[in-house]
Amino acid sequence: MDIGGLTSQQQEILLVSRIPRLLSILIAGMSMSVIGFIMQQLSRNKFVSPTTAGTMDSARLGILAALILFPTASMLMKVSIAFVFALAGTFLFMKILDRIKFKDTIFIPLVGLMFGNIVGSLTTFIAYRFDMIQSIGSWLQGDFSMIVKGRYELLYLSIPALILAYFYANRFTIAGMGKDFASNLGLQYKQIVNIGLVIVAFVSSIVLLTVGSLPFLGLIIPNIVSIYQGDHLQKNLLHTALLGALFVLVCDILGRVLIFPYEISIGLTVGVLGSGIFLFLLLRRNAYAS
């Protein structure tokens, strides 16, 4: 096989490293952004995302549990366990949210972050006890440099979940208008919320296990899209997915050229760049509104 006159070594790099890396960037960027949007609609709060609702931390605890209980488990097995934990954690957060009387936009994600931190400390404590801080550490921050052929294919599993999300998009938006609105339109509110949470937990666990966490991505991208196109999820899904993929791609390239030949991890670039853009858009929107 001869691709554009590359040497066989270059071909190998392309197939084993470059293409997997690109694909995983695109899929992870898409997935995290879309599930962020779903979470914001279901929780009716613009600042709730897998990072700010304990989803990621719970998934991480799940990975640790898998590593301790089933040291030889396959990736699929690890994902399943992480998924169960992520689902339980997110569910718990939604229950807490139900109980909170003070539904301030900023307060709720703070509660989510605290909840995430509690789960996180539990993870650290257990990892410390079992001398596994090192292994769990590699799942703390997103990193695409470890992505090679054979280590990212699991990400493909999130594509059917995203397709399912597309079919449920209108239901999520209606649920986002509140329980009574949803009942009036004949929807079973709880069922819709649960389906949404399953999608969120599933995709989060897969991304966490393959590339690690991409903090705040699921918060930044949906908010940007919402500012210029509103919150109609079905209309926005494609935009959100594409913008998310593009954003992670740009962050990855920046991370690789800024301190070449070293690399800044994607988690850091996404966090810094994203929060900057987010702040800018937020201020601009306020200026426009007043």
Add this chain to the structure above:
Amino acid sequence: MVEVKHVSKTYGSKKVIENLSVDIQPGKITSFIGSNGAGKSTLLSMLSRLISKDEGQVLLHGRDIHSIKPNDLAKELSILKQSNHIDLRIQVRDLISFGRFPYSQGRLTKEDWVEINKAIHYMELEEIQERYIDELSGGQLQRAYIAMIIAQDTDYVMLDEPLNNLDMKHSVQIMKSLRKMVEEMGKTAVIVIHDINFASCYSDRIVALKHGEIVREGPTEEMINSEMLKEVYDMDIPVQLINGERICLHFK
């Protein structure tokens, strides 16, 4: 026909609705009146399956509303609550199109669009249909919600204080469209309303509540008189016949 049979609702130790029965007559506008906290909204929410009841039954065409599939019920009976907090930024047109969800599950057909455009026209929302709902005035938003309910095209329409936030012109417009829907399309409307004169001029029947019980009910012309008003509101309110309408002079 909707029949309410011996329903009760308790919050904590407070009986909000107590052993209440009422029949909603089809093809008419029924108004629920009563002072704040009388239980009007609670009753309307139980009528429309939004909240559960502790005792009793609500029957639609003889069937318990909780035994009807939610999606089928959504094509028969719609409800708009007294206050609605939606934080989503969606366009007026999209909001109204969600009224068609029970029929098309989100894949809107030509027919759906006909209904949506009709509802937009009914509520005179043509000029603001592309606007986002978080940029509307209270009254515009209320009209957008009502348009969604109209697009839902159900035989039974329940509105909790539909004139919330509306100016005189639009209040009259909404009451007129309700009458039109009842007379021309044979729909049944149940509304909670505080403006006694709107109730008097536009409804066929009035149900008066006090402390979670029905104190009186009947055809509007038999209901609107000083004696009933005294009983329901503890106020002495003269009623005068003006242009054939019973008008309550309750401002002084």
